[in-house]
Amino acid sequence: VTGGELFEDIVAREYYSEADASHCIQQILESVNHCHLNGIVHRDLKPENLLLASKSKGAAVKLADFGLAIEVQGDQQAWFGFAGTPGYLSPEVLRKDPYGKPVDMWACGVILYILLVGYPPFWDEDQHRLYQQIKAGAYDFPSPEWDTVTPEAKDLINKMLTINPAKRITASEALKHPWICQRSTVASMMHRQETVDCLKKFNARRKLKGAILTTMLATRNFSAAKSLLKKPDGVKESTESSNTTIEDEDVKARKQEIIKVTEQLIEAINNGDFEAYTKICDPGLTAFEPEALGNLVEGMDFHRFYFENALSKSNKTSHTIILNPHVHLVGDDAACIAYIRLTQYMDDSGITKTRQPEETRV
Numbered sequence: 036v037t038g039g040e041l042f043e044d045i046v047a048r049e050y051y052s053e054a055d056a057s058h059c060i061q062q063i064l065e066s067v068n069h070c071h072l073n074g075i076v077h078r079d080l081k082p083e084n085l086l087l088a089s090k091s092k093g094a095a096v097k098l099a100d101f102g103l104a105i106e107v108q109g110d111q112q113a114w115f116g117f118a119g120t121p122g123y124l125s126p127e128v129l130r131k132d133p134y135g136k137p138v139d140m141w142a143c144g145v146i147l148y149i150l151l152v153g154y155p156p157f158w159d160e161d162q163h164r165l166y167q168q169i170k171a172g173a174y175d176f177p178s179p180e181w182d183t184v185t186p187e188a189k190d191l192i193n194k195m196l197t198i199n200p201a202k203r204i205t206a207s208e209a210l211k212h213p214w215i216c217q218r219s220t221v222a223s224m225m226h227r228q229e230t231v232d233c234l235k236k237f238n239a240r241r242k243l244k245g246a247i248l249t250t251m252l253a254t255r256n257f258s259a260a261k262s263l264l265k266k267p268d269g270v271k272e273s274t275e276s277s278n279t280t281i282e283d284e285d286v287k288a289r290k291q292e293i294i295k296v297t298e299q300l301i302e303a304i305n306n307g308d309f310e311a312y313t314k315i316c317d318p319g320l321t322a323f324e325p326e327a328l329g330n331l332v333e334g335m336d337f338h339r340f341y342f343e344n345a346l347s348k349s350n351k352t353s354h355t356i357i358l359n360p361h362v363h364l365v366g367d368d369a370a371c372i373a374y375i376r377l378t379q380y381m382d383d384s385g386i387t388k389t390r391q392p393e394e395t396r397v
Contacts, residue, residue, distance in 0.1 A: 038087025038094045045150075046235045053188060053223040056150040061215050062096035063143060068206035070098070071136045078103040078115075080142035081123050082149070082238075107135050112200075121162060121363075122155050126170045126198050137200035140209070144195025151188060152180045153233025156196065160373075160393070162361050172198045180229055187214040187221050290362040293370045297396060301355055301376065309342040354379045358391075371397050 038044065041059060045051055063085065070077060077084075079100060087094040103118045112133040119128060125141035127134045148156040156174035159165040168174070174196060176189055191214050194204035204212075213221050296315060303311040360374040373395045382388050 038089045038091075040082065041085040041087055041096050042082040042149075042234060042238055044087055046231055046238060048231070050226050051231055052225055052227060053151065053184060054218055056147070057188070057214055057218045057222045059096060059150055060143065060147045061210065061218075063098070063146065064206050064209050064215070066096070066098045067139050067143060068210060070104075071139070071206055074106050074108060075101075076105050076107055076115075076136050077101060077139050077142075078105060078118050079120060079123070080139055080146065081120050082146065085146070111135055121165060122157055124166070124169060125200070126172065127200050129166050129170050134200065136205070137203045140195050140203050140206060141200075143206075143209070144192055147188075147192055147195065148174070149234070149237065151184055151192075151227075151230065153230045153235075153237055155237075156192075161359070170198075172196060180233075183223065183225060183227070185214070185221065185223055187212075190214070286364065289364060289370070293362045293364075293372055294357070294360050297360070297372050297374070298357060300396070301357065304342075305355055307342060309339060312342065369397060371395065 045055075045059075048055075063080075067077065067080070077098060079102070080098070084098060084100045086097050086099045088097055105115050107113075112135045114131065114133050117128065117131065119125075119138070119142075123142040123145050125134065125138040128138055145156060157165060157168045159168060176184070181189070191204075191209065191212050194212070195209065197203040209215065300312065300315055303309075303315065355376060355378045358375040358377050360372055363371045363373075365371065373393070375391050376394050378390045379387060
């Protein structure tokens with residue numbers, strides 16, 4: 036699989052229409068249907084996991100990253116754990132209800148929505164509010180961008196984003212939908228430039244956020260994380276229902292520790308204390324850090340350069356706190372934290388200034 040991401044390919048095209056979106060989702064549905072027929076639920080369908088087989092024009096779309104996939108028997112529904120990516124999670128997973136193959140179809144609905152307008156149906160910086168939107172199925176088709184989308188395309192989205200999983204369309208049923216199987220007469224051929232423009236912004240945003248989680252799985256950005264966040268002695272790997280409480284408390288403690296480490300990192304940056312910074316960070320760290328302006332950096336050399344140059348040129352005294360932190364744990368060794376970094380400082384005129392950039396760290 037050498038063609039890169041489907042979504043990156045789309046924004047590089049000179050022409051992109053509703054019919055192209057139909058062809059894309061058809062290939063995705065064919066792959067999902069194949070998985071479901073073989074008792075496999077992917078559980079993490081999202082743009083990062085939609086790759087092209089090659090760089091040639093018209094290359095086939097392939098599903099990637101089956102790390103969260105599960106095996107099911109037929110139409111089995113059970114609680115397989117809370118897994119997936121926030122914006123693509125289904126209502127039943129968020130409710131912690133038994134689930135199965137329909138979770139993939141919900142994610143396909145989210146993907147199709149994005150393919151048509153370049154932004155997701157559910158979005159909020161606050162994860163709790165995002166989950167409330169999803170559980171309520173609170174999405175719409177706003178003007179003017181949806182005015183040029185055919186009713187058949189909207190109908191398929193509605194069937195995929197049906198809250199009740201028992202009534203949600205299946206992959207095999209979706210492949211028989213007129214918008215898919217009668218594409219040449221049903222789907223619009225009009226070029227969707229605004230969709231491409233929005234998709235470019237969407238791609239840039241997820242590269243700094245969602246993509247971090249999948250790209251950085253093998254890294255250990257917080258060297259203290261594993262030793263600090265190990266389960267305390269005496270806590271067993273319970274297989275009973277009480278395990279939920281133990282896990283929840285452990286997860287909460289880990290998240291609080293990540294917030295604390297982030298605050299220490301920012302304090303070290305504010306003080307220009309490279310020694311303190313290196314004690315917190317893994318020497319082999321690789322990350323899209325705010326200091327790197329979204330670029331991929333490896334090792335500590337860049338960070339030393341940042342402290343010796345960028346920070347030394349900024350001698351403003353500042354006070355920084357982090358607001359609204361959201362932590363996403365990735366296994367035992369890594370985590371992603373998104374937050375608002377509130378910084379107050381005096382400018383050259385002695386006037387107090389405030390900056391509130393949004394940052395993501397791994």
